[in-house]
Amino acid sequence: MSDMDETEGSEGPVAPRRVIGTPPPTPRLLGSTAVAEGGDGGEVSDETSRGEHIGDETTVYTVPEQRAKRVEKIIAGCFTFAFIAGCGFIAAYVGLEVGPNRLGRGDSAVDAALRSNLALGLSLAITLLALGLGALLWVRYLMPDVEVVEERHELRSEPKDRQAFEEYFKEGASNSQFVKRPLVRRTLMLGTLPLLAAPVLLLRDLGPLPGTSLRHTVWSPGRRLLVDGTNQPLTPADFSVPGTQIAIVPEGYEDDADALTKAAVTLIKFRPGELDVPTTMNGSTLVGTMNWTVDNIVAYSRICTHVGCPVGLYEQTTHHLLCPCHQSTFDAAHGANVIFGPAARALPQLPLTTDAQGYLVAKSDFTQPVGPSFWERG
Amino acid sequence: MSDNFDVPAPLEGVGGWLDDRFHGARGFRVLMRKVFPDHWSFLLGEIALWSFVILLLTGTFLSLFFVPSMNDVVYNGSYVKLDGIRMSEAYQSTLNISFDVRGGLLMRQIHHWAADLFMAALIIHMLRVFFTGAYRKPREINWLIGVGLFTLGLLEGLFGYSLPDDQLSGAGLRIFEGVLQGIPIVGTYLAFFLFGGGFPGNDIVPRMYILHVLLIPGLLLGLITAHLFIMFHQKHTQMPGKGNTEKNVVGQPFFPYFLAKGGAWFFFIFAALVLLATFAEINPIWLYGPYTPVAISSSSQPDFYMGILEGSLRMMPAWEINGFGHTLSLSVLIPGLGPLGLIFGGAAIWPFFEQWATGDRSFHNINDRPRNAPMRTGIGVAAVVFYGVCWAEGANDVIAYNLHIPLYTITWIARVLVFVGPAAAFFITKRICLALQRQDKETLLHGYESGIIRQMPNGEFIEVHRPVNEEARAVLEAKTVPALMPAPGSEDENGVPAPSSRGALGKVRARANRAFAETIVVETNGHGNGHEVGNGHGSAVEAGHGGSAVEAGHGGDQASVGSPTAGQLPAGESPGDSSGS
Numbered sequence: 001m002s003d004m005d006e007t008e009g010s011e012g013p014v015a016p017r018r019v020i021g022t023p024p025p026t027p028r029l030l031g032s033t034a035v036a037e038g039g040d041g042g043e044v045s046d047e048t049s050r051g052e053h054i055g056d057e058t059t060v061y062t063v064p065e066q067r068a069k070r071v072e073k074i075i076a077g078c079f080t081f082a083f084i085a086g087c088g089f090i091a092a093y094v095g096l097e098v099g100p101n102r103l104g105r106g107d108s109a110v111d112a113a114l115r116s117n118l119a120l121g122l123s124l125a126i127t128l129l130a131l132g133l134g135a136l137l138w139v140r141y142l143m144p145d146v147e148v149v150e151e152r153h154e155l156r157s158e159p160k161d162r163q164a165f166e167e168y169f170k171e172g173a174s175n176s177q178f179v180k181r182p183l184v185r186r187t188l189m190l191g192t193l194p195l196l197a198a199p200v201l202l203l204r205d206l207g208p209l210p211g212t213s214l215r216h217t218v219w220s221p222g223r224r225l226l227v228d229g230t231n232q233p234l235t236p237a238d239f240s241v242p243g244t245q246i247a248i249v250p251e252g253y254e255d256d257a258d259a260l261t262k263a264a265v266t267l268i269k270f271r272p273g274e275l276d277v278p279t280t281m282n283g284s285t286l287v288g289t290m291n292w293t294v295d296n297i298v299a300y301s302r303i304c305t306h307v308g309c310p311v312g313l314y315e316q317t318t319h320h321l322l323c324p325c326h327q328s329t330f331d332a333a334h335g336a337n338v339i340f341g342p343a344a345r346a347l348p349q350l351p352l353t354t355d356a357q358g359y360l361v362a363k364s365d366f367t368q369p370v371g372p373s374f375w376e377r378g
Numbered sequence: 379m380s381d382n383f384d385v386p387a388p389l390e391g392v393g394g395w396l397d398d399r400f401h402g403a404r405g406f407r408v409l410m411r412k413v414f415p416d417h418w419s420f421l422l423g424e425i426a427l428w429s430f431v432i433l434l435l436t437g438t439f440l441s442l443f444f445v446p447s448m449n450d451v452v453y454n455g456s457y458v459k460l461d462g463i464r465m466s467e468a469y470q471s472t473l474n475i476s477f478d479v480r481g482g483l484l485m486r487q488i489h490h491w492a493a494d495l496f497m498a499a500l501i502i503h504m505l506r507v508f509f510t511g512a513y514r515k516p517r518e519i520n521w522l523i524g525v526g527l528f529t530l531g532l533l534e535g536l537f538g539y540s541l542p543d544d545q546l547s548g549a550g551l552r553i554f555e556g557v558l559q560g561i562p563i564v565g566t567y568l569a570f571f572l573f574g575g576g577f578p579g580n581d582i583v584p585r586m587y588i589l590h591v592l593l594i595p596g597l598l599l600g601l602i603t604a605h606l607f608i609m610f611h612q613k614h615t616q617m618p619g620k621g622n623t624e625k626n627v628v629g630q631p632f633f634p635y636f637l638a639k640g641g642a643w644f645f646f647i648f649a650a651l652v653l654l655a656t657f658a659e660i661n662p663i664w665l666y667g668p669y670t671p672v673a674i675s676s677s678s679q680p681d682f683y684m685g686i687l688e689g690s691l692r693m694m695p696a697w698e699i700n701g702f703g704h705t706l707s708l709s710v711l712i713p714g715l716g717p718l719g720l721i722f723g724g725a726a727i728w729p730f731f732e733q734w735a736t737g738d739r740s741f742h743n744i745n746d747r748p749r750n751a752p753m754r755t756g757i758g759v760a761a762v763v764f765y766g767v768c769w770a771e772g773a774n775d776v777i778a779y780n781l782h783i784p785l786y787t788i789t790w791i792a793r794v795l796v797f798v799g800p801a802a803a804f805f806i807t808k809r810i811c812l813a814l815q816r817q818d819k820e821t822l823l824h825g826y827e828s829g830i831i832r833q834m835p836n837g838e839f840i841e842v843h844r845p846v847n848e849e850a851r852a853v854l855e856a857k858t859v860p861a862l863m864p865a866p867g868s869e870d871e872n873g874v875p876a877p878s879s880r881g882a883l884g885k886v887r888a889r890a891n892r893a894f895a896e897t898i899v900v901e902t903n904g905h906g907n908g909h910e911v912g913n914g915h916g917s918a919v920e921a922g923h924g925g926s927a928v929e930a931g932h933g934g935d936q937a938s939v940g941s942p943t944a945g946q947l948p949a950g951e952s953p954g955d956s957s958g959s
Binding site for chain 1: 411412413450455456457458464474476477478479480481482483484487516549552553555556557559560561562563564565566567569570571572573574575576577578579581612613621624625626627628629630631634635638639641642643644645646648649652653655656657664669670671672673674675676677678688691692693694695696697698700703704705706707709710713741743774775785786789
């Protein structure tokens with residue numbers, strides 16, 4: 001670098017190359033390494049000719065023509081390459097069918113989509129890269145390197161302009177009689193007042209009022225528990241393997257997302273003695289003596305009391321139910337009380353019994369609101 | 379410099395035709411000559427801008443095929459694994475875009491990656507602006523617009539990735555609804571009005587759609603336009619450097635330089651996004667399946683920019699207050715509104731707080747080096763750490779799984795770290811800043827260590843110090859020392875407290891002012907007398923040491939001085955050098 005050569009000159013031949021940790025020669029991010037220091041005294045690298053003043057605020061370094069010719073060819077190469085890749089993109093679009101049209105080739109829709117994605121994406125990326133590279137080389141090596149010093153003007157207006165504005169404003173305000181006639185002014189404000197409420201008012205019919213809808217679910221006495229997925233009812237004997245949990249939906253609402261959002265249930269089978277029946281509190285409700293379980297099978301709301309994710313993970317050795325969203329952890333053996341995480345309440349328990357055919361049914365609806373807390377919950 | 383050529387007649391004709399009607403020649407000449415300073419960090423905001431353009435392009439394509447409806451359909455299409463499955467039309471149309479529309483998968487993935495890049499670039503750009511103090515007068519409004527863009531971007535992203543109505547996004551939406559419900563008094567109503575009743579209802583997808591494709595992009599477009607025009611009008615800030623002053627702007631003109639560079643940058647960003655979309659699968663909704671409220675998968679993660687919300691929800695202990703027939707769900711309310719409120723609210727009031735605390739009302743067109751504003755840099759790093767802890771906690775299950783650390787342990791670490799981390803980061807950063815300032819001062823006074831060891835005639839080895847060059851000197855000297863207000867509780871000889879430090883608020887202000895003013899003072903009035911402040915070591919604060927406009931025009935004076943010589947160094951400060959010359 002010429003910059004180093006000059007400063008090291010006085011040191012004689014022992015001058016080393018740049019030592020790591022010492023400042024680099026005058027940095028310039030883009031453009032050539034020439035230093036825009038004005039015509040006299042400025043170092044000029046071998047890559048550019050001497051700077052030329054345009055006026056007294058612009059410094060220009062032009063690229064030697066021989067070098068420019070070479071760069072020009074490279075840039076043209078980039079753009080040509082972009083053209084070819086762009087043609088490849090069109091070819092990929094026309095040639096690689098997806099969806100039903102690709103059937104008959106004997107491969108899956110996913111393969112076809114991924115193949116098309118690869119061909120289209122690669123050709124498009126190459127086109128864009130080549131265009132970008134060409135443009136970058138162009139501005140960096142073909143355009144003369146210019147450094148312009150521009151003056152910043154004061155943002156604040158001249159005092160006389162401010163004053164003129166103020167005067168004009170006062171004059172206009174006074175002509176409008178807005179200040180002078182309070183009756184007009186105040187009735188105008190009064191007149192617009194109801195309009196301000198309109199935007200809020202018009203949004204009223206976006207949805208029904210909550211009412212008590214968050215307090216109850218579709219569970220009712222005698223409604224059968226169906227296994228999610230197969231939608232089959234089950235007897236205690238069908239669910240006799242301890243340590244497992246299954247997702248349950250209410251009969252008649254198997255595919256009703258609105259109902260399931262509140263009514264989804266987790267069913268867990270315990271070994272005899274594992275379920276803490278005599279002392280179980282579900283939240284503040286004593287449920288142990290109420291006989292809400294059937295044959296060591298217990299049903300808890302599947303909806304987390306934190307913000308409503310399904311509590312889908314069950315660890316059978318510890319009897320912990322875990323919500324994968326925010327890791328609220330509930331102890332299934334002890335009334336699903338919270339043992340970790342942000343949920344503040346136990347999962348509500350669904351009272352169970354069996355119907356005449358021996359299928360598991362709900363004894364009643366949940367006795368407390370399921371899902372996330374809300375202001376009116378109490 | 380330029381070879382003159384004739385403008386083609388048609389072009390000249392069009393230009394003339396337009397000028398006849400719009401009188402644009404003068405204005406456009408000014409526009410074309412507009413100078414833009416060069417610095418790599420000035421390109422960060424441009425990444426966000428170009429990502430937004432790409433989002434508009436790809437989003438328009440997607441909207442031609444997407445069906446924003448929650449009507450139930452039974453799928454019978456190209457993706458045979460979901461044959462016969464009930465799903466919403468929104469999910470079905472997203473499958474169709476992925477598998478039945480040529481380029482559909484590519485556009486979907488570019489769109490999603492571009493959204494992530496948009497938010498990432500926005501965050502990094504805001505950090506750059508913050509740490510360099512580029513938000514200072516006269517640019518406060520543009521900073522506020524930036525905060526607004528960030529907020530809108532979060533919402534736009536959330537609604538966008540929720541549209542396909544897949545299992546993952548449905549769970550995210552449920553969390554959003556649960557958080558809404560947690561807002562006291564109005565929460566339940568807000569949720570019911572937004573969702574058209576209970577969750578999920580049939581309205582949320584079409585409603586999010588119109589918000590996502592019209593309302594929020596419209597606001598974003600308007601704010602981005604305003605952001606750019608204000609930046610253009612006020613002229614860009616520049617980094618400290620030789621010849622750069624508060625009153626000038628040094629760089630390259632818009633036409634053709636900035637135009638060509640911006641164009642190249644656009645192509646590179648677009649290419650990077652296309653490469654990501656080609657090789658890095660994102661949001662493969664066909665693997666997640668349609669949304670049902672019963673199912674969930676482990677390791678559910680939102681997009682990265684929602685991670686702070688997710689993490690703070692996970693971190694929060696179970697606090698809830700019940701009474702008077704109402705429930706105040708603090709375990710939702712605090713994490714739902716607290717961290718983002720702190721970040722956005724803090725960012726919004728910061729420029730005004732800083733002005734208030736420093737008493738600095740002057741214009742700033744030269745950026746600060748972060749080290750030269752230890753208080754600001756410290757607060758900024760503390761905010762980054764706070765954000766980072768919340769964000770990482772949002773993936774606590776993934777961290778637990780991969781690092782084999784118990785899940786609850788990670789949450790407990792996060793609960794502690796979210797308070798301790800920022801405090802420690804603030805303290806450490808501030809000390810580092812002051813140490814770097816001290817090092818700068820050393821470099822100014824004694825030159826830099828050249829790495830050359832020289833033996834003296836008496837056998838002693840010394841390292842040669844060299845004076846820094848003009849460019850580096852200009853950078854090192856570009857430092858504003860905050861003006862000091864009267865100390866808290868200080869009184870004049872009559873026992874009257876200074877007006878600025880009167881009252882409780884005044885005391886707070888005086889205290890904040892002292893914290894801001896802690897700096898290492900370097901004498902910068904001229905060359906070679908640097909050794910006069912040799913006693914200025916430590917963090918001494920000198921009252922009345924100039925206003926913050928002290929540096930204005932200073933760099934310009936130095937520009938005329940030739941290349942640095944050893945003679946500039948104060949005699950005796952660098953024995954090695956004096957022996958060498």
